[in-house]
Amino acid sequence: MDILRLDYNYLMAEAVGDDQGIREIDLDFVRKRAGRFARDISRQRKAGELAFLRLPYDRAVQDQVAAVAQTVKARFRNLVVLGIGGSALGTSALQQALHPWVYNVYPQKGCPRLFVLDNIDPRFVADVMEVLDPSETAVCVVSKSGSTTETLAQYMIFKRWVEEVEGRAFKEHFFFITDPEKGPLREIAEKEGYVSFPVPPGVGGRFSVLSAVGLFPAACVGLDIHGICEGAARMDSICRVDSMEENPALLYAALMYLMVIRKKKNIHVLLSYSNRLYGLTDWYRQLLAESLGKRFDLDGKEVHVGPTPIKALGVTDQHSQIQLYVEGPKDKVITFLKVEDHGANLVVPEGVEDHQALKFLEGHSLGEIMEAERVGTEFALKKAGRPSCTITFPRVTPFTVGEYIILKQIAVTVMGRYFKVNPFDQPGVEEGKAAAFALLGREGYEEKRREILEGLEKDLDLRI
């Protein structure tokens, strides 16, 4: 069985120096809390809280999703996903991890191509509508609340688009994933009779990838959703242990917290040495930023906390960001994602070119060169006093991807406890949302509209 591993040697003072690294005394500083947090989570789990932890075990939903996906595969050549944030990032991440990069150019036989429309850029949306045939296209509409502006606007456009070609048969093209009981999309699903799946109560967008939100599109394009859930369940069982040094989620949370609080490393780089895992760094970017980026702590104290996540790709970003990471401000901690077996063996052939500068590469596989560059980068960072750790994927499979998802979700939940913030809300997005409503003339936002317009009048006119 492929189990993820966490190597944290280079986060320690022994590797990067007392100034930059964690000492045994720092681990002692958090160990007691780590154990308490593990027991808290275990208690919450028993009380039916932390609903995202039940998703890997919900075989009924997984089977239902798989069954409906069969009908989509049989009937449609394209699947368009309308969703944004937590309704899209998991789907894109699973697709990128488990299908070839060129999937849409050469889709898997018997599966539709996948277009995740996670934005309302009109050119972006039109580009897709212009080339797809509505009669061959299924549309999956995803919004937990059922009231996401971008998704509702897209839905209305796509409904008209399908209806114009298919007439009353438009219904068969739509699949809704939303709250089981309330919200506009739920009401519309009932009224129109769409096939729909629930987002379980208590599961927020960024914790929902293992519900139908992520699993239904994944199953439609032929991914092994049971494998994903089995991996998640396995990692969940590993992360139930109380002891920090035996529980990777607990350990990772503690280490990252110490990096912020003791070492002033508030920029958290996720550096994936695998193109397939790059989508998962984008998914984690939301998980970390929205969960921990908070103005108030649980006691109502103004704290303005939250590490800033950065997604990066090795070796590519060695030629873009490593200069900064090695020589710039000492404000970063790096988590490498390493893959042992990439599942493709490309070896630099011998005798292709008789040139001295190329000789040393002959006989090496691209996987070997990539790992040499990763180790070289890790070494250079360490030598410059820049801490890093490594999460190793033996292989990139549905199982290991599932493990990674639950590992990170539990780790961020624990980090929330260290920072004393609520990792499940996002109050900071309300102001911008209300302002957009006001600008679009929505009823009930007249006051906000006045506030914005008055503000604009007072603006200087600084522009060239």
Add this chain to the structure above:
Amino acid sequence: MDILRLDYNYLMAEAVGDDQGIREIDLDFVRKRAGRFARDISRQRKAGELAFLRLPYDRAVQDQVAAVAQTVKARFRNLVVLGIGGSALGTSALQQALHPWVYNVYPQKGCPRLFVLDNIDPRFVADVMEVLDPSETAVCVVSKSGSTTETLAQYMIFKRWVEEVEGRAFKEHFFFITDPEKGPLREIAEKEGYVSFPVPPGVGGRFSVLSAVGLFPAACVGLDIHGICEGAARMDSICRVDSMEENPALLYAALMYLMVIRKKKNIHVLLSYSNRLYGLTDWYRQLLAESLGKRFDLDGKEVHVGPTPIKALGVTDQHSQIQLYVEGPKDKVITFLKVEDHGANLVVPEGVEDHQALKFLEGHSLGEIMEAERVGTEFALKKAGRPSCTITFPRVTPFTVGEYIILKQIAVTVMGRYFKVNPFDQPGVEEGKAAAFALLGREGYEEKRREILEGLEKDLDLRI
């Protein structure tokens, strides 16, 4: 003519408060230097330095590139670019900005599909090789030094791959872009008789997109390279003015410098409200990080400077990062990229769904909704005391993309002067490169190899 505009109202103390914003006194603090830097650049230009500024005017190279591109278009169905960092980011950015998102699924008639292989992940490379037919594939090999490890390894693999099918005709498939006189790739190009283009002396990778490095692949996929260069030349002429308030590159550099030095905002977010401009944020990420992320200043003093660039996408990242940007630490400054005319008019149709929550969207175009969300986000950030500025693209065209490129390249060159660092070198990547060579057993790196292996022996064994 479409000219980019810079709006910086919300960087000012009047908008975001004295603590977070720039005051008149701050502008006075930099104004004299701004003028001096403009004159320095003008002098360097006359002395034949800053070679990247001559690229937009090199009509001879542009015509040559366009002519060869015609033969590629006529002969090949696929173009693979082997290059990394500055040899790939510009190409990807131009493609994303000026072609539909689905270009490779539905390529433009008479143009090849484009695969930029900017990594050596074996699965990523194999995915492409498995689906392409070598006899229909052109391979463009890009490396300024001609000795980039990743590119050389890829070249050997692709040469064998083409040769096995095409025999001696393999030569017609390869196009080299490298130093005009020296380096392994130049020597190989001469020996094999490949068609090749020079990277002009003095133009580093991240400043090379307007040379054949970016223009040749662009021309092959049917982009208007003359339009790109005309826009760059136009912006270059605008950025020759001495007065800070009339020169957008000078102004942007000064504002960002003040944000770092006076306001402690060392995280620079580029937030593109356009999918098409997202690739350009990735391109800028290299330009900023490698140019300014430095350990030593020009006097040899250890400074460890450099803003950390972040690429973000609106509205998508409103559902991922805005929570952190609005409520988290006050360590960020945001540059919006705004597009006035997206070139696609998708309107939410009326009467599609009789539901109260959807009504307010009817009749609005996706472009309007997107701009309302951008302004709403700008407003929320301002209200939370988070400074931002906006670069407006009237439209996304070859001309405006060219403008943007030269605007940013000049701005970063000026920022280098404020921070007193050399924006054209990248000494911090040497250590990792040498370590990788050592691990791959390259001759001359035996000492480094011993150092690494001894270090590994001393490591603790902290992993789970």
